[in-house]
Amino acid sequence: DAGVIQSPRHEVTEMGQEVTLRCKPISGHNSLFWYRQTMMRGLELLIYFNNNVPIDDSGMPEDRFSAKMPNASFSTLKIQPSEPRDSAVYFCASSFESSRYPETQYFGPGTRLLVL
Amino acid sequence: AQKVTQAQTEISVVEKEDVTLDCVYETRDTTYYLFWYKQPPSGELVFLIRRNSFDEQNEISGRYSWNFQKSTSSFNFTITASQVVDSAVYFCANTGANSKLTFGKGITLSVRP
Numbered sequence: 001d002a003g004v005i006q007s008p009r010h011e012v013t014e015m016g017q018e019v020t021l022r023c024k025p026i027s028g029h030n031s032l033f034w035y036r037q038t039m040m041r042g043l044e045l046l047i048y049f050n051n052n053v054p055i056d057d058s059g060m061p062e063d064r065f066s067a068k069m070p071n072a073s074f075s076t077l078k079i080q081p082s083e084p085r086d087s088a089v090y091f092c093a094s095s096f097e098s099s100r101y102p103e104t105q106y107f108g109p110g111t112r113l114l115v116l
Numbered sequence: 117a118q119k120v121t122q123a124q125t126e127i128s129v130v131e132k133e134d135v136t137l138d139c140v141y142e143t144r145d146t147t148y149y150l151f152w153y154k155q156p157p158s159g160e161l162v163f164l165i166r167r168n169s170f171d172e173q174n175e176i177s178g179r180y181s182w183n184f185q186k187s188t189s190s191f192n193f194t195i196t197a198s199q200v201v202d203s204a205v206y207f208c209a210n211t212g213a214n215s216k217l218t219f220g221k222g223i224t225l226s227v228r229p
Contacts, residue, residue, distance in 0.1 A: 031215060043207065043219040056216065091161060095215070102149055102215040107161035 002026070004108035006092050012114045018080040021111045024073055025094030033093040033105055034067055034077050043091075049075065050097060082115045089113070118143050118210045122220035129198055130228050137193040137223050139208030145169075148212050150184065150191045155205040155222070164206075167191065198227045 005024040013019055025032045033048040047057040049069045057067070064083070069075040079086055089112050093105040119142040129135045141150060152164040165175065167184050175182045179196045195202055205222045 033215070033217075035217075042221050043209075043217075045216050045218075048215060050215075056214070089159065093161075097215065101147070101213070102211050104151070104163055104166045105215075105217060106163060107153075109160045112159075 004092055004094050004106055006090075006108035006111050008111060009109060010112045010114075012116065013082055014116050015083055016081045017115075018078065019082045019086075019113060019115075021077040021079075021090050021092075021113070023075045023077070023092030023108060025075070025092070026096075026106060027073070029094035029096045029106075030072070031095045031097045031103075031105075032069060032075050033095075034075070035091040035093065035107075037089040037091060037110070038087075046077070082113075084115045087113055087115050118145075118148070118212055118216070118218035120208050120210055120218055120220035122208055122223050124223045125221070126224045126226070128226040128228065131200060132197050133227075134194060134196050135198050135225065135227075137195075137206050137208075137225070139191045139193065139220060141189050141191060141208070141210045143210060143212055145212035148210055151209040151211075151217065152182070152191075152193050153207045153209065153219075155207065157204070161207070164193075195225075198225075200227050200229055203227045 007022045034046040037043045046059045047067045052069045067077045089110045091110045093107045095103045095105045121140045148169045150167045154162045181194045183192045207222045209217045209219045
């Protein structure tokens with residue numbers, strides 16, 4: 001079975017440009033998570049969706065960041081305009097939440113973003 | 117709120133040595149979940165284990181074992197007879213009733229031949 005798929009795997013862009021990261025969760029999973037990993041802050045949750053609905057976006061840094069999940073098999077994380085401090089590895093993860101208890105999250109390979 | 121402390125930042129061992137990675141968690145939830153993930157040099161995050169707060173049984177999987185002690189709020193991970201392929205960053209994480217994973221800072225394990 002395919003795992004979580006993320007694209008692109010690497011992105012280099014210039015400050016001020018729009019960046020769109022994409023994620024396809026594991027088929028059948030109903031929860032999707034976006035994380036950011038930096039040396040300074042470690043791994044931190046940005047936003048998560050359940051059944052395509054954003055449940056908690058308290059980790060989204062600022063209005064420059066937005067995330068959507070138009071259907072069960074696709075999500076995007078957009079940064080507009082991008083800044084050098086956004087440089088990080090962005091991970092997408094998914095899980096199947098069958099009850100009110102959290103289940104194991106499986107991570108994609110990540111997108112390594114560099115903003116010059 | 118959840119918190120995870122991995123006091124060790126870097127550990128270096130020689131192949132075949134046993135090594136224990138420490139994890140101390142904080143939570144106000146009566147029901148919570150603990151995880152270990154591995155991040156090899158290639159960068160992906162690989163799930164290793166999930167443990168529920170109501171299940172304090174230790175677990176062994178091949179060379180890996182986990183010791184969960186609620187009395188000390190610890191969930192330690194031991195690799196027996198370490199191998200070079202075990203070199204990676206290991207993250208401990210927890211979550212409460214919601215699904216928000218809180219990660220520790222990670223422990224960089226280097227296994228030398």
